[in-house]
Amino acid sequence: MNRILLAHGGGGSLTQELVQQMFVPAFKMRSLDDAAVLGVDRVRLAFTTDSYVVKPYVFPGGDIGRLAVCGTVNDLAVQGAQPLWMSLSFILEEGLPLADLETIVASIKTAATEAGVEIVTGDTKVVERGKCEGLYINTAGIGRVAGRRSVSHAGARAGDVVLLNGPLAEHGVAVMSRREGIVFQTSVVSDCAPVWPLVKAILDSNAEIHTLRDPTRGGVAGALNDIAVASGVGIRLEEKALPIGREVRGACDLLGLDPLTIANEGKLLVICRGSDADRVLATMKRQPLGRRSVVIGEVIEKPKGMVLLHTTIGGERIVDMPTGEDLPRIC
């Protein structure tokens, strides 16, 4: 393989391989968390960057603008950081209708207000027609890490409990339902939302929180595999407990996709000390974004670095790291 494949951008093991072999050694990166936590004059800041190339740029429940804000502030929030500032760089395609851009800017404004983040700098470039699909957005975000405790991918310990704040795979399915060549009728809308208010409530509850993660690209399977590897633990999920909407399940069955590997944009995985699970669950349920929170699994000692699923019929199987591009199957 001597070229970049689409699957290198899928957020699965092929992405990981590229990052590990190309970027980590070149830049001597210390951590691969979604945001870097940096100290300046005894203030701890979280710093992140992300790019948005979603197609189509408007989808049920949101658009590329809302996604850019939520994606960025959520990467800060899962480091326990309150989002403060954001940059926005637009790469616009020649011919993009101004009305579309106006809609997207308006939804950026709404989402930024919701997230309590300020857009403080930006850039605009235009490329020839055909060089991008409508528009791409690149962002950076800075947040202040709240309190002294750290949460990190490497923080999960045997005996911990895994919680999730609601139904899986809605963003991915909503976007796919409008994608060129695949349009299907569904009322599923993207879950795209800033999770900071939920994170803040959880951190304020004084429970012992070990890991927070937004299961975006690569889904819950990707996020939990990362955590299992980084923390040197196993994770066992309970299939019966997984919140999956009827329509999402139907769409996934039809396309041969696993809801566990599909992107979410307003979901939060919380891993906390087992004895604090009830308190955390109650705290989450009191938040608007947490009303449908559930316990979905537990952290176990072995097998290290693996995620298992106790199935509805009583079997057990591996939940693997997705490899790359999700490919709908043939029949």
Place this chain on the structure above:
Amino acid sequence: MMKLPLAEIAALAQQVARPMQFMEVCGTHTMAAYRSGLHQLLPANVRLISGPGCPVCVTDQSYIDAAIDLAGHPDVIVATFGDLVRVPGSDSSLEQERAAGAQVRIVYSPSDALVLARECPSKKVVFLGIGFETTAPTVAWAIRQAAEENLKNFFVLCAHKTMPQAMDALLRGHEVKIDGFLCPGHVSVITGAQLYRFICEQYKIPCVVTGFEPWDILSGIKMLLQQHVDGRAEVENEYSRSVSEAGNLAAQELLARVFEPCDVSWRGLGTIAGSGLRIRQEFARFDATVALDVVFPRTRVHPGCLCGAVLRGVATPLDCRLFGRKCSPLHPVGPCMVSSEGACAASYKYEKRAAA
């Protein structure tokens, strides 16, 4: 959820009192079984083995190579189901060719390929027609539609296959002991359940047409065991909510109108007489092998790859020395590791992996 027939299965297995090996013919069954961890729930003397029902896996390597070659032509767009793009050919894959600039588009149905042909009149759109009785009618429909519209730039590289002949070939080969078939639910929706009767009559082997939920598969296993206890060999239909005795007659007519049976080569099983579907003379202008310059190059298959044996039910994925070492979903050697219905992919993803 329906109550699982685990206790009945255990009791029947005890009554049968000898090892039972049932083949799930369809790749979707394979995936569903691994995904639910169903194998672990079966009694020690009941074993489920995978059959030749993964359409991508049984597609001959020369077909993959021909598709890759076609994709290299600047005036060709190859339209394909997503499953095929990662399947390794002798030297490359459609995914790698796409990254190198070839026009390879993933479509979700043959009608999407028709749309592509209408939108790009200056390109030749070649749809990769693989799959069994389930997908073949949709391709037949697209070809008939192209004929009605008189589309000049739509072609099908056809390697459709039919399932009963492959099951027959497996039994004639005597290579693997099969005590019963879980017959493919999706295929049977089209063909009807009666299609498998010859297996019961000629080989005295029970068949149960089965759905795709874990409890469907378990019910199918229970029904197969019950037939052994009763000394019967019949076609039974567990999936009667979707499958009728005669099948979908409209789809069968469409198939017969556009395609005719031919001999075709299956990966692992070799050429099986009458097991393929070829585009009829009347529609030959849509047949890529007739209308375009299609080259079927000499293929190179990795010498250690056991995909062929896995597809015949003779070997399990874990028997392969490449499994989890040289061959993984990230760096696949054979198609069974790539396809979302492949036995190796299912085993790797859901069950266990060999130490690297």
